[in-house]
Amino acid sequence: MEVLRRSSVFAAEVMEVFDRSPTDKELVSQAKALCRDYINSRLIRAGVSWSKPEYNVPVPGGKLAEVSTILLRLGDELEYIRPNVYRNIARQLNISLHSETVVTDAFLAVAAQIFTAGITWGKVVSLYAVAAGLAVDCVRHAQPAMVHTIVDCLGEFVRKTLVTWLKRRGGWADITKCVVNTDPSLRSHWLVAAVCSFGHFLKTVFFVLLPER
Numbered sequence: 435m436e437v438l439r440r441s442s443v444f445a446a447e448v449m450e451v452f453d454r455s456p457t458d459k460e461l462v463s464q465a466k467a468l469c470r471d472y473i474n475s476r477l478i479r480a481g482v483s484w485s486k487p488e489y490n491v492p493v494p495g496g497k498l499a500e501v502s503t504i505l506l507r508l509g510d511e512l513e514y515i516r517p518n519v520y521r522n523i524a525r526q527l528n529i530s531l532h533s534e535t536v537v538t539d540a541f542l543a544v545a546a547q548i549f550t551a552g553i554t555w556g557k558v559v560s561l562y563a564v565a566a567g568l569a570v571d572c573v574r575h576a577q578p579a580m581v582h583t584i585v586d587c588l589g590e591f592v593r594k595t596l597v598t599w600l601k602r603r604g605g606w607a608d609i610t611k612c613v614v615n616t617d618p619s620l621r622s623h624w625l626v627a628a629v630c631s632f633g634h635f636l637k638t639v640f641f642v643l644l645p646e647r
Contacts, residue, residue, distance in 0.1 A: 476566040
């Protein structure tokens with residue numbers, strides 16, 4: 435009974451975060467948890483062996499699990515539309531995966547370019563797809579520790595650039611409003627645009643923009 439009581443208390447605490455305005459720290463923590471789940475999903479899909487069992491911690495239940503599901507679904511659609519953009523990221527960036535500084539600087543440069551013209555959920559999904567693609571490259575090139583670097587880097591970018599925008603929308607749960615139809619043949623909520631140049635990092639990146647809200 436004590437175990438059940440503690441589980442109920444934990445579940446209530448998780449839900450409480452979504453019933454009130456989230457703090458900056460909570461939003462960043464959630465961003466990293468979502469990133470870990472997204473990357474883990476892509477590693478499994480790529481058939482890449484992952485030897486860090488402590489990394490395969492599931493995203494907490496409740497609303498955050500729903501957010502993760504939606505984020506992955508939107509990522510699937512984005513990567514289906516432009517598959518080559520989110521594969522072989524390191525090769526496209528022409529970077530070495532042996533230097534933490536190089537990987538961090540490259541990822542932050544790409545992230546900054548994605549959001550140059552503003553923030554939308556489509557761009558947020560694109561950011562996660564880039565992080566996951568880069569993480570797959572790192573594991574394939576025997577640099578699994580870099581995955582944690584990418585997750586931390588994304589969290590720092592969220593803290594500096596996306597937190598205010600997320601708070602205005604009430605947090606990560608707002609992304610669930612983006613899915614208006616589960617039929618994959620209906621993509622009216624996606625606007626595909628070639629509007630982002632990554633200079634010497636990526637010649638041209640196509641990404642999906644959700645309507646501004």
